[in-house]
Amino acid sequence: xxxxxxxxxxxxxxxxxxxxAGVTVAVVLLAANLRPAVVAVSPLLSGIRADTGLSSPxxxxxxxxxxxxxxxxxxxxxxxxxxxxxxxxxxxxxVAMITGSLLRLPDPMVLLFAGTVVAGAAVACGNVLLPVLVxxxxxxxxxxxxxxxxxxxxxxxxxxxxxxxxxxxxxDGWRPALALWAVPPAVALIVWLPLLRRRSTQTRPDTHxxxxxxxxxxxxxxxxxFMGTQSLVYYATVAWLPEILMASGSxxxxxxxxxxxxxxxxxAGSLAFTVTVGRTKRQIGYAVVSAVxxxxxxxxxxxxxxxxxxxxxxxxxxxxxxxxxxLALALILLRMPDAEHAARMSGMAQGxxxxxxxxxxxxxxxxxxxTGGWSWPLLLLGAMLVPxxxxxxxxxxxxxxxxx
Numbered sequence: 007x008x009x010x011x012x013x014x015x016x017x018x019x020x021x022x023x024x025x026x027a028g029v030t031v032a033v034v035l036l037a038a039n040l041r042p043a044v045v046a047v048s049p050l051l052s053g054i055r056a057d058t059g060l061s062s063p064x065x066x067x068x069x070x071x072x073x074x075x076x077x078x079x080x081x082x083x084x085x086x087x088x089x090x091x092x093x094x095x096x097x098x099x100x101v102a103m104i105t106g107s108l109l110r111l112p113d114p115m116v117l118l119f120a121g122t123v124v125a126g127a128a129v130a131c132g133n134v135l136l137p138v139l140v141x142x143x144x145x146x147x148x149x150x151x152x153x154x155x156x157x158x159x160x161x162x163x164x165x166x167x168x169x170x171x172x173x174x175x176x177x178d179g180w181r182p183a184l185a186l187w188a189v190p191p192a193v194a195l196i197v198w199l200p201l202l203r204r205r206s207t208q209t210r211p212d213t214h215x216x217x218x219x220x221x222x223x224x225x226x227x228x229x230x231x232f233m234g235t236q237s238l239v240y241y242a243t244v245a246w247l248p249e250i251l252m253a254s255g256s257x258x259x260x261x262x263x264x265x266x267x268x269x270x271x272x273x274a275g276s277l278a279f280t281v282t283v284g285r286t287k288r289q290i291g292y293a294v295v296s297a298v299x300x301x302x303x304x305x306x307x308x309x310x311x312x313x314x315x316x317x318x319x320x321x322x323x324x325x326x327x328x329x330x331x332x333l334a335l336a337l338i339l340l341r342m343p344d345a346e347h348a349a350r351m352s353g354m355a356q357g358x359x360x361x362x363x364x365x366x367x368x369x370x371x372x373x374x375x376x377t378g379g380w381s382w383p384l385l386l387l388g389a390m391l392v393p394x395x396x397x398x399x400x401x402x403x404x405x406x407x408x409x410x
């Protein structure tokens with residue numbers, strides 16, 4: 007726990023408008039790279055399975071490995087930042103993203119999975135450390151910057167989903183289509199490298215002794231449960247939405263566009279949340295409304311997946327996921343009494359939550375193979391909305407974790 011506190015207490019390294027603008031650009035570019043390595047795989051799954059003979063659970067594992075890394079490796083991110091510094095750790099994240107994408111290019115299947123693990127490890131560290139940097143560099147605008155962060159996440163995911171199939175056609179193969187995602191983090195790296203020269207490794211001593219044991223508080227577990235269940239629903243949807251649509255008659259290209267709509271509309275959900283969250287002390291309504299949108303989208307897919315309304319179902323699901331991820335990130339800050347506890351809450355919510363989320367795509371794949379269709383998997387995802395909403399209601403109350 008002390009390591010998270012130490013990272014959160016690092017001294018700011020930039021001042022002035024120009025320097026802060028540069029850090030803002032750096033944050034946006036890195037945030038935009040935190041999802042494509044995961045999202046770009048699902049529109050290509052049918053081609054990967056046809057080329058390699060992967061079963062549904064094995065193919066789901068390909069999309070689940072990064073999410074599992076998000077959970078298992080999240081607690082290690084503060085240790086890395088403590089050892090080499092926060093900015094160098096984030097630069098290392100970009101280097102690992104580039105490496106993971108390039109590992110997917112050669113033929114051996116083991117390298118496809120190895121590259122996925124490397125990319126997942128990089129994103130795991132970025133998920134935990136980038137919000138810490140935001141809180142450190144923008145203490146007066148942390149809420150706004152977290153909104154920008156959420157929008158960048160959704161934008162990167164939307165671009166990856168929408169261009170996956172066109173890149174497959176253009177490059178004549180799924181391997182180069184996946185390897186090409188080494189380029190965006192390489193561009194971001196150019197912006198991040200100058201920050202190394204301005205970094206400061208000086209830290210202030212940790213004098214805050216009166217910390218709360220998060221694992222013993224129902225509120226912290228409610229925040230964690232909401233993060234986990236909304237992530238489970240999101241990653242299962244990202245992994246299998248194209249397959250669901252293609253099984254109902256959609257073309258691979260249209261299914262990829264629907265996934266892009268899902269992620270693009272998620273930007274609108276994030277923006278709407280960012281604009282309105284400051285006007286209310288409770289966030290229960292966001293949890294309930296997003297669950298309704300999810301239920302409507304899954305119900306539409308269950309009744310008529312393919313056809314002219316497929317983009318409508320994708321849009322409803324997108325509104326839900328954009329709202330829930332923004333809410334999950336905001337709850338980490340709003341329910342904690344200070345930055346030190348927020349940093350610890352982030353590690354707990356992402357560590358435990360993403361391990362739970364990793365089960366989603368695999369579980370949906372197993373149910374699909376067992377039942378031979380997509381009705382039961384969609385009903386399963388609909389059922390997950392119940393604990394998600396319950397956790398959101400508990401965590402969305404106007405309370406702050408207290409030491410008493």
